[in-house]
Amino acid sequence: MNLLEVKGLTKSYKGNLAVDRVSFALEERTATALIGPNGSGKTTTLSMIAGLLKESGGSIQRDFKSGVGFLPQYPQFFPWLSALEFTEMAAQISGVDGKKARQQSIRTLEFVGLGSAVNKKTGTFSGGMRQRLGLAQAIVHQPKLLLLDEPVSALDPTGRREIMDLLKSLQQDTTILYSTHILNDAEKMTDQLLFLKEGKLVEQGSLSEVKSRYAEPRIRLRFETEQAAARFEDRKLWPMNRDRNVIALPLSGEGPTMQQVLAVLANEESGIAGVDRQSASLEEIFLKVAGNK
Amino acid sequence: MNQFGVLLKKEWRENLRNYKIFWIPAVFILLGIMEPVSNYFLPQILDSVGNLPEGTVLEFPVPEPEQVMAAIMGQYQLLGLLILVLAYMGTIAGERKSGTATLLYARPLSFSAYFISKWVMAQIIALLSVWLGFLVGYYYTYLLFGSIDIMNLLRFVFTYSLWVLLVISIVLAASAWMPNAGLAAAASLGIIIISQVVDSLLGTYWPISPLKLSVYAASWFENGPDMADFWWSAGLAVVLIAFLLLLGIFISSRKAASTKV
Numbered sequence: 001m002n003l004l005e006v007k008g009l010t011k012s013y014k015g016n017l018a019v020d021r022v023s024f025a026l027e028e029r030t031a032t033a034l035i036g037p038n039g040s041g042k043t044t045t046l047s048m049i050a051g052l053l054k055e056s057g058g059s060i061q062r063d064f065k066s067g068v069g070f071l072p073q074y075p076q077f078f079p080w081l082s083a084l085e086f087t088e089m090a091a092q093i094s095g096v097d098g099k100k101a102r103q104q105s106i107r108t109l110e111f112v113g114l115g116s117a118v119n120k121k122t123g124t125f126s127g128g129m130r131q132r133l134g135l136a137q138a139i140v141h142q143p144k145l146l147l148l149d150e151p152v153s154a155l156d157p158t159g160r161r162e163i164m165d166l167l168k169s170l171q172q173d174t175t176i177l178y179s180t181h182i183l184n185d186a187e188k189m190t191d192q193l194l195f196l197k198e199g200k201l202v203e204q205g206s207l208s209e210v211k212s213r214y215a216e217p218r219i220r221l222r223f224e225t226e227q228a229a230a231r232f233e234d235r236k237l238w239p240m241n242r243d244r245n246v247i248a249l250p251l252s253g254e255g256p257t258m259q260q261v262l263a264v265l266a267n268e269e270s271g272i273a274g275v276d277r278q279s280a281s282l283e284e285i286f287l288k289v290a291g292n293k
Numbered sequence: 294m295n296q297f298g299v300l301l302k303k304e305w306r307e308n309l310r311n312y313k314i315f316w317i318p319a320v321f322i323l324l325g326i327m328e329p330v331s332n333y334f335l336p337q338i339l340d341s342v343g344n345l346p347e348g349t350v351l352e353f354p355v356p357e358p359e360q361v362m363a364a365i366m367g368q369y370q371l372l373g374l375l376i377l378v379l380a381y382m383g384t385i386a387g388e389r390k391s392g393t394a395t396l397l398y399a400r401p402l403s404f405s406a407y408f409i410s411k412w413v414m415a416q417i418i419a420l421l422s423v424w425l426g427f428l429v430g431y432y433y434t435y436l437l438f439g440s441i442d443i444m445n446l447l448r449f450v451f452t453y454s455l456w457v458l459l460v461i462s463i464v465l466a467a468s469a470w471m472p473n474a475g476l477a478a479a480a481s482l483g484i485i486i487i488s489q490v491v492d493s494l495l496g497t498y499w500p501i502s503p504l505k506l507s508v509y510a511a512s513w514f515e516n517g518p519d520m521a522d523f524w525w526s527a528g529l530a531v532v533l534i535a536f537l538l539l540l541g542i543f544i545s546s547r548k549a550a551s552t553k554v
Contacts, residue, residue: 043554050399053550070399072554076392078303080310092299093400137396149554 003028003145003175004049008058011044011199018044020199021058026145026175026192031167033186034179035282036196037290042179043073045196046147049177062145067094069143073150075134079123083114083133086122087140094141101140108140109133112166128159135163139170146170148178152185164189183282193282195289203289207282214285218278219249219261228271237264248278296403300410308414313380320376321422324368325430329361333437358438359514362446365430366453369423370507374460377422378481381415381464383474385545390473392553404546412465412538419461420454427453445513452510452527459503459530460485462537469545503530 004026011019019041026032034042047053049060050070062068077086084105091101109118112132117125122133131154138146151167152160160182167176168189180186186193193210195203203210223229223245233242238256241248249255258277265272280288308314331338336353339345356364385408388394397407427450431441464481471477492504500522509518509526 047554052395052399052552052554067401068399070396072392072395072399074392075396076553077396078307078393080307081303085306089299089303090396090400093296093397093402095401134396 001028002026003062004177005061006049006058007061009045009048009055009060010057011041011048011053012056017199019048019196022196022199022201023058024192024194024201024204026177028144028175029171029173030191031171031176031178031189032192032194033190034177034194034196035181035183035186035286036179038181039198040196041199042196043149044199046070046149046177046179049145050147067141067143067145069138069141069146071134071138071146071148071151073153075130075137077122077125077130077133079121082119082121083109083125083136084118086133087136090137091140094143096141104140104142105136108136111139112136113162127154128156131155131159131163135166139174144175146174146176146178148176150180151178153180153182160185183286187282195286197290203285210285211279211282214280214288216280217251219251219256219258220274220276220278221247221249221261221265221272222274223247224271224273232270245273251277296406297410300406301413304410304414308418314418317376317380317418318422318425321369321373321426322429324372325365325426325428326433328365328368328430329433329437332356332361332364356438358434358441359445361434361438362427362431362441362449363511363514365427365434366449366507366511369426369453373423373426374485375482377419377457377460378464378478378485381461382468382478382481384411384415384465385468385541386471386477387468387474389548389552394549394552395554398549398552404549405542408465408469408542408545409538412462412541415461415465416458419457423454423457424450441514448513448517449510452506452513452523455527455530456503456506456510459506459534459537462534462541466537466541466544469541469548472551501525501529503527503533506530 002025006025007023009019009022010017022041022045024032034045036042044053048055050068052070081089084102087105087109088101091104092098096104106118109115112135114129114132114136117129122130125133131151135148135151138148148167152163155163164185167178170176171189187207190207193203193205193207194201195210203213205213221229221232223232226245229242229245229247232247233240238249240250249261251257262275265275336351339351345351383390385394431446434441460481463484464477467480467484468474468477471480489504492502496502496505500519503526505526509523512518
């Protein structure tokens with residue numbers, strides 16, 4: 001079931017299109033990564049869905065009432081409020097009533113790892129703590145849809161891992177749409193990829209779909225010595241590229257199948273050290289999509 | 294708790310923790326004390342710092358206590374209003390500019406509750422400051438110059454309070470309108486000062502004007518204002534305040550998108 005349906009979403013600023021006819025749908029309890037170069041319209045898209053910006057065209061159809069949780073890239077808090085006071089206020093404004101708001105706030109702050117800082121003023125928080133508090137205020141009212149703008153890019157690798165683990169554990173009952181330029185993260189937690197470029201949605205699909213579209217899978221043969229690799233290359237069985245002792249055989253077009261390659265290798269003393277199949281990483285795809293079209 | 298209550302609590306904490314609730318009344322109290330005290334000791338002050346030639350004799354008429362109270366109001370009209378404008382110029386514009394408003398606006402926020410909570414808290418502090426200032430000022434005036442008819446004093450304070458309500462409403466509406474706190478201050482001071490200058494230059498042609506509320510306040514000490522003019526001016530002030538409230542709610546909702554994300 002679709003929780004959110006965006007159709008022809010457009011935002012223009014004085015004639016410049018920041019977001020240009022973007023359409024997609026979010027299925028319930030899925031994670032969708034919004035990727036794209038800087039200035040491609042990720043934040044603008046999220047802001048419109050969060051209701052902060054009014055769209056210039058198109059429609060956003062929400063099929064839920066319990067609201068949205070939004071975490072901006074650089075969340076700003078009132079420095080004179082404590083973490084608990086802020087989270088509680090956030091919950092109450094989102095319609096959670098008094099007593100429940102406090103309980104949920106404490107539980108949420110513990111969940112994001114701020115259990116020992118609930119009564120500290122947010123003005124004293126470090127970058128990592130701010131990001132955690134930002135996440136806490138976004139989920140405290142248990143929204144069905146969570147919108148996160150670069151949730152982990154300001155964090156160090158440890159913090160990034162922890163926040164990503166938290167997000168994954170939320171996925172059981174939350175639909176997540178997040179933007180990121182850390183593609184490793186996108187690869188780990190995504191059911192759907194949305195690729196924005198200059199405001200347009202240029203690529204869309206599950207991770208494996210997108211990968212297979214751009215993949216150019218290869219068989220990689222690693223030889224024990226450079227000479228052995230050179231000897232194999234000289235036989236010119238298939239189109240191939242050699243880089244020292246490693247040979248890459250493209251699988252598409254006139255390339256061989258894995259079986260054919262293994263058969264050849266099995267029948268002779270080729271000095272082979274390893275064989276594996278490679279597909280393009282998201283990073284390669286990113287560079288390709290961002291560069292072309 | 295409803296949104297208004299939640300937001301009012303937030304405003305209360307803000308004003309408490311950035312000490313506005315202490316320093317703004319302190320300024321008004323200080324101004325209230327200085328006027329009667331410096332009036333009383335004026336001859337001695339001139340004597341010691343005036344560099345007057347030997348043998349100069351200055352005769353000062355002892356001011357009436359009513360005149361001293363009116364002079365305190367004169368201080369509030371200059372310094373007091375400036376302090377209030379500067380203290381509340383960033384109420385909304387500042388929240389948008391810094392991005393702290395973003396986390397509120399991304400929620401199902403009622404902009405009426407949002408704007409009115411700020412308006413109420415600013416009014417409470419402004420009125421508290423003015424009242425405390427007048428109270429302490431009157432205490433010194435009473436000690437040094439004598440007493441004032443209590444009814445006239447109350448009429449004076451309440452008439453001036455209405456003017457303060459109007460000023461704060463202007464400041465908050467400007468803060469909702471302008472992109473940053475500085476421009477909000479400039480706009481409110483511009484509106485208040487220019488309209489007062491215009492009113493004092495050409496105001497003889499229109500006795501009904503909220504800008505004359507401070508004049509009418511002081512006139513309670515003499516024969517009292519013309520009642521019809523006074524009530525029409527007060528009524529107009531109330532209408533203006535209501536209009537500024539609606540305007541502030543409308544603009545803060547319309548300009549919500551300008552918050553920094």
